[in-house]
Amino acid sequence: MPDIAPQPGVVEALGQIVGARYVIGPGHDQEPYTTDWRGRYHGRAEAVVKPADAEEVAAVVRFCAENGIAVVPQGGNTGMCGAATPSPSGRSVVLRLDRLNRIRWTSRLGDAIAVDAGCILADVQRAAEAVDRLFPLSLGAEGSCQVGGNLSTNAGGTAVLRYGTMRELCLGLEVVLPDGRLLDLMTALRKDSTGYDVKGMFVGAEGTLGIITGAVLKLFPRPRASAVAMAMAEEPEQVLDLLALARTRLGDRLSSFEVMSRRQVEVIAQHMPDVVIPFGLESGWYALVEISDTLAGDALPPMLEAVLGEALEAGLVGDAIVASSEAQAAGLWRIRHSVSESSKAHGYVVSHDSVVPLEKQAEFIRAVEAAIIAAEPSATVVMHGHVGDGNIHVLGILDPARFASAEALRARAAEISLAVDGVLAPLGGAISAEHGIGVSNRERLRRVANPIELELMRHFKAVLDPQGLMNPGKVLPDALPA
Incomplete structure (x- = not known):
């Protein structure tokens, strides 16, 4: 399909807002931004534009609203559902947030950090560590995914059990609305009952209601000690009983409880030769358990061993490995974080x-x-x-x-x-x-969602984005692509 010429003056006008070097017109140079991570969805755009800050984002959105051009916000482009890919029509602008990458401030006393939406998740984790705090969201793509995308999909990751999803980790937001106005809700307050939870509407909305440009996120005391184990069980009921036992014995120290089926680990072993599998593949299920504490010391490994020993006596697990070093713990986590890449290769x-x-x-x-x-x-x-x-x-x-x-x-x-x-x-x-x-x-949502809930979602969309220009064709089952 030949490239579609942009509307007259679009590339030039966007260049005047963000600088010509930060606008990519139609052509092959757009491909990294118009194809999703899994290679399932391929689109085109009148331009890919890379603003430097929230004010430039607002100016770009305002220009697009005035000219009836759809906007597709995009962070690290690591999503699994095609939410950041433009449609094949070519009648939209991809708005990349890479340059919005400032750590605005951190507060040890308030246990909070304010960041631009284009910050890489791993950079936010490091900024928290620099003030002796923890930002707990952790997932396989943390070296390339961005905070705005994490918020837009309400990312969870491996520590939800203890710390919650991004919705629970978010204190405040800065959002560019579909008409180009900048909504500043960058509060760090832990308690605020003044009206509706407006910011909550934008978390999980996948850019269909506005573009997140900044966020205030919760931090936590940094763990001083941890212990990691891989437990082998035959049946899912045994895994669940192990979870219940671990919660009872370990309480809030239990930070992660991950599981992989035997076939999943076999796929990892087949396609990831540099990933070491330090156990046999005779069991049906493999549970990765991590506990942590803000108190330093070596008490956690024996504590975890005791729980696993109790589980072994009860017949819940057949065997287990408790990591004896940080390197071994990282190796066990690497198995878990290899699931997406190995499955894609399969x-x-x-x-x-x-x-x-x-x-x-x-x-x-x-x-x-x-x-x-x-x-x-x-x-x-x-x-x-x-x-x-x-x-x-x-x-x-x-x-x-x-x-x-x-x-x-x-x-x-x-x-x-x-x-x-x-x-x-x-x-x-x-x-x-x-x-x-x-x-x-989208069609799956139509099948399983409460019809009244869908109706309310359509109302929210119509009120905030009456032109239907914000990430069209996404989320709502009857949304039409631009």
Whole structure:
């Protein structure tokens, strides 16, 4: 498909706002910004624009609103659902936030940090460490994902069990509204009951209601000691019983409780030769457990060993490894953080960011695997996730060579998602715990969401973005792409 020429003067006008060197017109140079991380969605844009601060973002949005041009906000472009990719029409502007990368201030007393939305998550973690504090959000893409994207999808990561999702970690926001006005809600207050929670509307909205340009985030005392273990269990019920035991014995020291199915670890071993798997693959499930404390000392490893010993005596686990060094602990975490890259290497991933009540988790695991295999017997079914908060990622990985065309492959993927939803909804689950809706999950949202909730979402969108220019075609099932 040939490139579509931009509307007259768009590139030049944007160049006057942000500087010509920070505007990329139509052409191959746009490809990193118009294709999603998984290579599923490909779009085009009249321009890719990189403003330097919130005021320039506001000026760009104001220009687009006045000229009826859609805006697609984009952070690190690490999302799983196509929310940051423009449509193929080419009638939109991709607004990159890379240059909004300042740490504005930190407060040890207030346990808070104010950052630009384009800050890389790992940089925020390091800024917190510099004042002897912890910013707890941690996920596989933390070296490239940006805070604005984390907020826009309400990211969770591996520490939700103890610290909560981005919605719970957010104290204040700065947002550019669809008409170009700058809404400053950059408060660090822990208690504020003055009216509606306006800032909360923008967390998880995936850029459809406005563009987050800054945030005030919670910090926590930095742990001085930790212990990490990998426990092997045969059945999901045993994993859940281990979780209950760990919570009872360890309380708030339990910071992470992650799980991987045996097939998931096998896929990692197959495609990630530099990742060391220091245990056999005889068990059905592998639970990665981390505990931490703000008190320094060496008390935590024996504490974790005692819990695992109790679990072993109760028949909950068959074996366990407690990391004896920071390097070994990092190695165990590297296995967990390799799930996305290895699964992508294995084939066409039909990913599901499922969350169900813990009481229904084992039932869901068994039923959803059976449903995927019934829909496509050749699928490789792998699972991993943050079982401590009920979020388990269910992946059906397909071999594209088995399908006659890309359309046939996508059709089978849709059948798999339909089968997953058929299991999920009756168990009181939700289709997205942390990845968002984007493009991938719009129709799934229509199937499982409360109709009244969808109606309210449409009303919010219509009030804030009456022209429908903010990240069109995303989240809402009936939203049309620009």
